Amino acid sequence: MLSRVANSIYWMSRYLERAENVARFIEVNVNLTLDLGEGPGEQWGPLVAITGDWDAFTKRYAQPTRDRVQRFLIFDLDNPNSIASCLRNARENARTTRESLPAEFWEELNKFYHIIRGTDPDSVSEQPHELLELIKNSRQLLLGIIDSSMSRGEAWHFAQMGQLLERADKTSRILDVKYFILLPSVSDIGSPLDLIQWSALLKSASAFQMYHRSRGRITPKQVVDFLVLDRHFPRSMRFCLNHAEASLSAITGVPVGSGQTPAEKQLSNLGSQFDFTYVDDIIEEGLHEFIDRFQTRLNLVDDAIFETFFAIRPLVGTAAAADHG
Amino acid sequence: MSAPASSRENVWDGARLFPPGASMSLDSYQGDGFYDEMFEADGTPRPRARLLAQRLESMPIGDLQRRQKAADRTLLNMGITFSVYGHSAGTEKVWPFDVIPRIVEAEDWRYIERGLRQRITALNLFIDDVYHDGKILRDGVVPRELVHNAACFLEPCAGLNPPNGVWCHIVGTDLVRNGDGRFYVLEDNLRCPSGVSYVIENREVMKRTFPQVFAGLRILPVEDYPERLLEMLQHVAPPTNGPPTVVVLTPGIYNSAYFEHSFLAQRMGVELVEGSDLVVHEGFVCMRTTSGLQRVDVIYRRIDDTFLDPRTFRPDSALGVPGLMDVYRAGRVALANAPGTGVADDKAVYAYVPQIVRYYLGEDIILENVPTHVCWDPKQCDHVIANIDQLVVKPTNESGGYGIMIGPKASAEERAQCVAAIRANPRNYIAQPMLALSRVPTIVEDHLEGRHVDLRPYILYGKELFVLPGGLTRVALRKGSLVVNSSQGGGSKDSWVLTE
Structure with a gap:
């Protein structure tokens, strides 16, 4: 397929996954607020911190209040990682690759985009549930269309790869919330409050139920093990x-682990590291440090994919000079 | 027309009020002396529109508006938008669509189709002749000077031999029905006519939002156009080992017709490429893919001739592919349409189409031209200037409705400017009488009013000629306006060709 199209599909997929996960981040906090009661205990700063956009936020909004953080993460078009920005970018990428995507997909994405654009931020400030539900549902619908009506060709594998790498990154950030959310004191570790926080985390990763079925009671170590190392979730x-590696191998036609392109080498390297990591190692290193390192490695994978498939090409200017009305 | 008395009493004087539960009334619909596609002069529905009129009348008030709103929403969701030049990048608009269809009777359509076949066959022979021996010029049927100084006459195309001698593969002829009820050709559009995607999408939107109006009518389908287009494109391919690789070449996302480029690529299942996706490599045109370069055999290009290849034409073009024309000349890639077809699109050359048809085919023209004064001819030029307040003046090499001066509606200053422009460059202008374009009922707020329309059928020329039944009906939505172009307040309608 065209390199340009592959690139756009990869990024479209990443942006959609990102939009969904930002909605999930917000949900963790809303859940926590509900569980713990509103008030000074509400912590909205960590949410901004885990997206990596703390500086951009404080420059414009100063103190992180609920309303400001939600605005920044959902609607702010000047925040490149807000849900609105992600949808805009996903849509622009989809628009240049419509011929490669199922027609219903484009239509649903378009609806999704218009709904968010048409929502008044003031109307959701206190009650974001409905909108967050809608965002997740719209995203599920898009995934369903892709799953049931797109051939498992190159385009699908590029979409998969984008989605999975983005999701790996975002799951790591959901875990990282726990690092930033403060417990009142060290003695609260393992307290009901601590457990509530871990549960909220699992819920926001849609992992609550599957976790219980495979691991039983909630312990921090098991939650980390489940969200980082589980083979089936x-x-x-x-x-x-x-799974990203499997898609990459389908694209290159070379079995997993034996590819020689920069993308294959980097991804295989990172993947095999997980095979030799145990949850105790992670706890020992420090969860936050482990996550930090992982995110850096993941960026290298992304660079390698770009180098391998999309290459650098001169950008073309705008084009008003053709085609007759 | 039969309508419930209750609504008759409320017929309007400025704002119309309907009693609750009343049906739609067509009684107050005014013909205003124009040819109406739906109604006779006395207000009775034409035979072809009888069923539709009955259905509209039986609809509860407000229902039609609801359908219209549903259609608007569907268009937005389908992302059927065009970008507007002069606005910031990313400004999109839905092209207005009116749910009242325009109906073409079978008999009229047979006549139109015959006329189009004749006209395009002759124009294709003309283009081929002009770039070879120029017999028609030698015989003085069309002035050589007029052809050679046409802005779209391309010297580098002389001697080229596109496969099967077909130059204009895709044509979108603009037709209008004048006050006398006859169809005339307004423009031939042999370069990159756009709009066919709207023909297909409009039909889809109609079926989704207004299905009941289709019942009982036999309407010729339009959905097979992309299939026919692909068939034609594959037919013109140079010899290949396997099935030929077809692509659609677009100037990019900021082009106003980008939606259509992507739509056609999607429906044909081929790649949509930009100039920078293509490269000439070892004598062939190739596209850059994730697994290296892949040969391209046919390019349905939606960029202008002079942007195709910076080495042959405009050196500043960033949209094209350097070296493309060399590959084309060597017969290793097909271009649709062939470069150079624009020469037959020049509005001064247009004036000679009746002679062109007679010259090549020995026949009288079926679909007539609008009477046209060519300002290049000094006598005709004097006539135009003397009657400037009654004529419509058009630049010979523009499309999209740009640069048109409508004498009877223009201010004295605009007319004077136009005269000065004609004097400065007479070759660049033609003039035509003002036409009384036919009208079709169109939804205006809560009722129907007549709005002027044209009709652009689409014709494919591969192994043989194929005329898509119907085409694009463009409608001037502004009251009294005659300009149907999307860039100037036009919208569109579904066009139904009935079978007997």
Whole structure:
């Protein structure tokens, strides 16, 4: 397929996954607020911190209040990682690749975009549930269309790869919330409050139920193990890496682990590292440090994919000079 | 027309009020002396529109508006938008669509189709002749000077031999029905006519939002156009080992017709490429793919001739592919349409189409021209200037409705400017009488009013000629306006060709 199209589909997929996950981040906090009661205990700063956009936020909004953080993460078009920005970017990428995507997909994405654009931020400030539900549902619908009506060709694999790498990154950030959300004191570790926080985390990764079925009671170590290393849960970081690698191998036609392109080498490298990591190692290193390192490695994978498939080409200017009305 | 008395009493004087539960009334619809596609002069529905009129009348008030709103929403969701030049990048608009269809009777359509076949066959022979021996010029049927100084006459195309001698593969002829009820050709559009995607999408939107109006009518389908287009494009391919690779070449996302480029690529299942996706490599045109370069055999190009290849034409073009014309000349890639077809699109050359048809085919023209004064001819030029307040003046090499001066509606200053422009460059202008374009009922707020329309059928010329039944009906939405172009307040309608 065309390199330009592959690039656009990869990014479209990443942006959609990102939009969904930002909605999930917000949900963790809303859940926590509900569980713990509103008031000074509400912590909205961590949410901004985990997206990596803390500086951009404080420059324009100063103190992180609920309303400001939600505005910044959902509607702010000057924040390139807000849900609105992600949808805009996903749509622009989809628009230049419409011929490669199922027609219903484009139509649903378009609806999704117009709904968010047409929503008044003031109307959701206190009640974001409905909008967050809608965002997740719209995203599920898009995934369903892709799953049921797109051939498993190159385009699909590029979309998969984008989605899975983005998801691995975002699951790591959901885990990182726990690092930033402060417990009142060290003695609260393992307290009901602590457990509530871990549960909220699982819920926001849609992992609550699957976790319980496979791990039983909630312990921090098991939650980390489940979200980082589980082989079967589709939002765990390892699952995402393994499946991204499978798609990459389908694209190059070379079995997993034996490819020689920069993309294959980097991804295989990162994936195999997970095979030799145990949850105790992670706890020992420090969860936050482990996540930080992982995110840096993931950026290298992304660079390598770009180098391997999309290459650098001169940009073309705008084009008003053709075609007759 | 039969309408419930209750609504008759409320017929309007400025704002119309309907009693609750009343049906739609067509009684107050005014013909205003124009040819109306739906109604006779006395207000009774034409035979072809009887069923539709009955249905509209039986609809509860407000229902039609609801359908219209549903259609608007569908268009937005389908992302059927065009970008507007002069606005910031990313400004999109839905092209207005009116749910009242325009109906073409079978008999009229047979006549139109015959006329189009004749006209395009002759124009294709003309283009081929002009770039070879120029017999028609030698015989003085069309003035050589007029052809050679046409802005779209391309010297580098002389001697080229596109496969099967077909130059204009895709044509979108603009037709109008004048006050006398006859169809005339307004423009031939042999370069990159756009709009066919709207023909297909309009029909889809109609079926989704207004299905009941289709019942009982036999309407010729338009959905097979992309299939026919692909067939034609594959037919003109140079010899290949396997099935030929077809692509659509677009100037990019900021082009006003980008939606259509992507739509056609999608429906044909081929790649949509930009100039920078293509490269000439070892004598062939190739596209850059994730697994290296892949040969391209046919390019349905939606960029202008002079942007195709910076080495042959405009050196500043960033849209084209350097070296493309060399590959084309060597017969290793096909271009649709062939470069150079624009020469037959020049509005001064247009004036000679009746002679062109007679010269090549020995026949009288079926679909007539609008009477046209060519300012290049000093006598005709004097006539135009003397009657400037009654004529419509058009630049010979523009499309999209740009640069048109409508004498009877223009101010004295605009007319004077136009005269000065004609004097400065007479070759660049033609003039035509003002036409009384036919009208079709169109939804205006809560009722129907007549609005002027044209009709652009689409014709494919590959192995044989194919005329898509119907075409694009463009409608001037502004009251009294005669300009149907999307860039100037035009919208569109579904066009129905009935079978007997």
